[in-house]
Amino acid sequence: MITLRLHLPRASYQLQLEVELAGRGITVLFGPSGSGKTSVLRCVAGLERAEDALVRIGDHVWQDERAGIFLPTWQRPLGYVFQEASLFEHLDVRRNLDYGLRRSGKGTDRAARKRALDEAIELLGISALLDRRPANLSGGERQRVAIARALALRPQLLLLDEPLAAIDVARRAEILPWLERLHAELALPMLYVTHSVDELSRLADEVVVLDQGQAQAHGPLAEVMTQGALPALIGDEAAAVIEASVSAQLSEWQLLRVSLGSASMLVAPRDEVATHPVGSRLRLRIAARDVSLSLQAPTASSIQNQLTVRIVDIQPDAHPAHCLLRLQHGEHFLLARLTRKAVAELALAPGMVVWAQVKAVAVLA
Amino acid sequence: MVELDAAAWSAIWLTLKLASLTTVLLLVLATPLAWWLSQTRSRWRAPLSALVTLPLVLPPTVLGFYLLVLMGPEGALGSLTTALGWGTLSFSFGGLLIGSIIFSLPFAVQPIQHAFEAIGRRPLEVAATLRASSLDAFFSVALPLARPGLLTAAILSFAHTVGEFGVVLMIGGNIPGRTRVLSTQIYGHVEAMEYSQAHWLAAGMVLFSFLVLLSLALLRRQGGNVLR
Numbered sequence: 019m020i021t022l023r024l025h026l027p028r029a030s031y032q033l034q035l036e037v038e039l040a041g042r043g044i045t046v047l048f049g050p051s052g053s054g055k056t057s058v059l060r061c062v063a064g065l066e067r068a069e070d071a072l073v074r075i076g077d078h079v080w081q082d083e084r085a086g087i088f089l090p091t092w093q094r095p096l097g098y099v100f101q102e103a104s105l106f107e108h109l110d111v112r113r114n115l116d117y118g119l120r121r122s123g124k125g126t127d128r129a130a131r132k133r134a135l136d137e138a139i140e141l142l143g144i145s146a147l148l149d150r151r152p153a154n155l156s157g158g159e160r161q162r163v164a165i166a167r168a169l170a171l172r173p174q175l176l177l178l179d180e181p182l183a184a185i186d187v188a189r190r191a192e193i194l195p196w197l198e199r200l201h202a203e204l205a206l207p208m209l210y211v212t213h214s215v216d217e218l219s220r221l222a223d224e225v226v227v228l229d230q231g232q233a234q235a236h237g238p239l240a241e242v243m244t245q246g247a248l249p250a251l252i253g254d255e256a257a258a259v260i261e262a263s264v265s266a267q268l269s270e271w272q273l274l275r276v277s278l279g280s281a282s283m284l285v286a287p288r289d290e291v292a293t294h295p296v297g298s299r300l301r302l303r304i305a306a307r308d309v310s311l312s313l314q315a316p317t318a319s320s321i322q323n324q325l326t327v328r329i330v331d332i333q334p335d336a337h338p339a340h341c342l343l344r345l346q347h348g349e350h351f352l353l354a355r356l357t358r359k360a361v362a363e364l365a366l367a368p369g370m371v372v373w374a375q376v377k378a379v380a381v382l383a
Numbered sequence: 384m385v386e387l388d389a390a391a392w393s394a395i396w397l398t399l400k401l402a403s404l405t406t407v408l409l410l411v412l413a414t415p416l417a418w419w420l421s422q423t424r425s426r427w428r429a430p431l432s433a434l435v436t437l438p439l440v441l442p443p444t445v446l447g448f449y450l451l452v453l454m455g456p457e458g459a460l461g462s463l464t465t466a467l468g469w470g471t472l473s474f475s476f477g478g479l480l481i482g483s484i485i486f487s488l489p490f491a492v493q494p495i496q497h498a499f500e501a502i503g504r505r506p507l508e509v510a511a512t513l514r515a516s517s518l519d520a521f522f523s524v525a526l527p528l529a530r531p532g533l534l535t536a537a538i539l540s541f542a543h544t545v546g547e548f549g550v551v552l553m554i555g556g557n558i559p560g561r562t563r564v565l566s567t568q569i570y571g572h573v574e575a576m577e578y579s580q581a582h583w584l585a586a587g588m589v590l591f592s593f594l595v596l597l598s599l600a601l602l603r604r605q606g607g608n609v610l611r
Contacts, residue, residue: 090516100509117510121519171514
């Protein structure tokens with residue numbers, strides 16, 4: 019459990035945050051630029067000192083201004099990955115990795131520290147870079163080294179501040195799988211700051227949506243994606259994220275059948291069908307613009323993913339011609355973006371049961 | 384060809400000793416001062432920064448005059464050193480050293496301060512997230528990254544001390560073997576119409592200064608690779 023209470027006056031807004039996070043897996047702090055995400059991270063790290071602050075990680079109090087407790091950054095057992103490459107230019111990769119390790123190992127023996135370092139090097143795939151200077155690394159390589167350097171410290175909490183923002187788009191695809199691997203293989207709780215919907219939907223377990231320094235929504239990813247303030251905030255990128263399990267491999271078509279409550283859908287994974295055994299979990303993203311509704315079961319349609327849904331509510335959308343419908347199928351929620359004209363002509367209203375046709379499903383992991 | 388006489392060698396030796404000691408002491412003094420100036424948001428920053436730069440614009444004779452008054456038997460510093468049984472600092476090597484340090488202070492502080500400012504806060508924040516205390520981060524991150532600035536400061540302080548004249552004459556008094564350095568030795572030769580000796584020493588100093596500035600320029604051009 020991570021408890022945060024932060025108040026920090028800023029030029030254009032007042033950061034005010036009080037949240038309790040599960041402290042498992044990746045918690046994404048999501049929001050537009052200038053919403054205070056990075057300030058939250060800096061306050062948690064002690065790089066900035068918030069007023070009346072409480073930062074508690076499990077049983078460890080890092081800061082409690084009411085009790086006069088403030089641990090300086092270097093005494094907090096955290097890892098921090100900065101937005102831009104933050105390697106020490108005067109040290110090679112190996113010495114960069116050693117820098118924190120040499121200073122953190124008071125309680126642990128050398129063999130354990132060496133093992134932590136070797137694991138981090140292996141996990142991020144940087145063993146070939148150890149003798150290089152930071153100046154001779156690509157942006158993606160630098161960021162992988164920076165992540166390994168933070169991980170090698172065996173931190174209680176890993177803080178990542180838009181680790182992909184300073185990397186060009188092509189290289190991002192190179193790093194995301196490493197982050198997904200961290201997520202899958204380590205029990206380490208992470209606070210991850212981003213304004214990218216793609217990173218949010220791929221990595222998050224829990225989400226805090228920030229705007230103007232205030233939490234606008236907070237909860238598990240699937241819930242936050244379809245409810246509250248987020249769908250309107252991300253506009254065109256509004257989407258539902260669904261965890262589903264594989265029920266069959268259709269090798270002939272390179273498709274997987276996934277079960278979704280009482281219904282099922284066909285999806286095309288990014289890699290080989292055979293790597294997804296029956297029963298394994300998949301994370302799917304279905305964009306609101308890729309969902310259409312029909313009053314009758316559609317026949318003779320090229321769209322094969324069809325399921326019955328109940329309309330939960332109808333919200334106005336950013337564009338006056340559109341509205342956003344929240345749909346429920348069993349325990350799962352979907353979003354559909356339709357024109358107001360279509361809603362009026364089909365007389366769609368909350369409570370109605372209709373057919374949803376899903377044109378595209380992105381398989382995230 | 385004119386041989387350099389014993390007096391010339393004595394002056395050269397004294398000049399090198401003065402310049403080396405000045406450089407070492409300046410680096411020790413200027414580095415923390417430059418660090419403070421680069422980091423602080425105190426309202427004393429501007430006045431102190433101006434004070435440090437003052438020797439750059441003041442005529443050396445003005446600086447030398449005040450130092451002479453300060454170090455003399457009636458001055459604050461002079462009465463202190465007399466009370467401690469050290470005698471007065473004026474017309475001594477110690478006084479010369481203090482004068483040189485103050486005279487070259489801006490040449491040491493400014494390059495180091497600019498180097499610290501160019502590093503910015505980020506590497507120090509990174510060091511803090513890697514368990515380094517502020518002092519640890521200063522020595523393990525800030526100083527190594529500021530190496531080009533430190534090297535520039537050392538070279539400039541040394542060369543500037545070798546070339547000083549006014550301050551030396553005012554507080555040193557041009558005593559052979561004790562306070563007579565190259566610049567005052569040349570002055571003495573010219574006064575005595577010994578132009579050939581003056582030529583040798585003067586040409587030597589021109590060449591020396593040129594080589595110092597050339598090496599500085601070369602080091603700067605190769606920047607990152609050589610200096611780090």
